[in-house]
Amino acid sequence: AQKITQTQPGMFVQEKEAVTLDCTYDTSDPSYGLFWYKQPSSGEMIFLIYQGSYDQQNATEGRYSLNFQKARKSANLVISASQLGDSAMYFCAMRESGYGQNFVFGPGTRLSVLP
């Protein structure tokens, strides 16, 4: 069965510094996608970044990058130059490819950016 682990319930980072949020996953399927979502205090779920299991390069979207280590089954989110607005809950998710596959979410990490 698919499973996502986020071992950091909460993290603090100083403004303008980089931070890494950990995510490990478990699947036996060679084809899958990994996703990160941000949930600010206002409550909405915001899609940040996607990494496919066959992608040769790590995904990047602006200040967000995904450190994908396939052999270790980890998909850590790196936020560079943290901003106060980055304070939020962050969820890692996975879906195996193909018809009929469900999404699985991790428990989330609460990031607090300090001024």
Added chain:
Amino acid sequence: EAQVTQNPRYLITVTGKKLTVTCSQNMNHEYMSWYRQDPGLGLRQIYYSMNVEVTDKGDVPEGYKVSRKEKRNFPLILESPSPNQTSLYFCASSQQGYGELFFGEGSRLTVL
């Protein structure tokens, strides 16, 4: 604009009074899902649907019903709400087999 629309966004109701939370998406997505979010418990899946007339239980289906008669709509029904169903509910949709999950804005439900 591509979106998932949930209604109502906020609702206070009383125990036992049936209610429906509607969810509609305009992206022709086959996959739709309902989640509830409670403090410290992350997102828990209630039901999901891979296509019209195909629904499956998620992790916490007790006390909820769903139907998928049309591709765009996936309502969540609470036949007899109880206080432990007080929660923030999200509807979401996606292409079948690939692509990210698009979330609605959430529906905050309080059952007294």
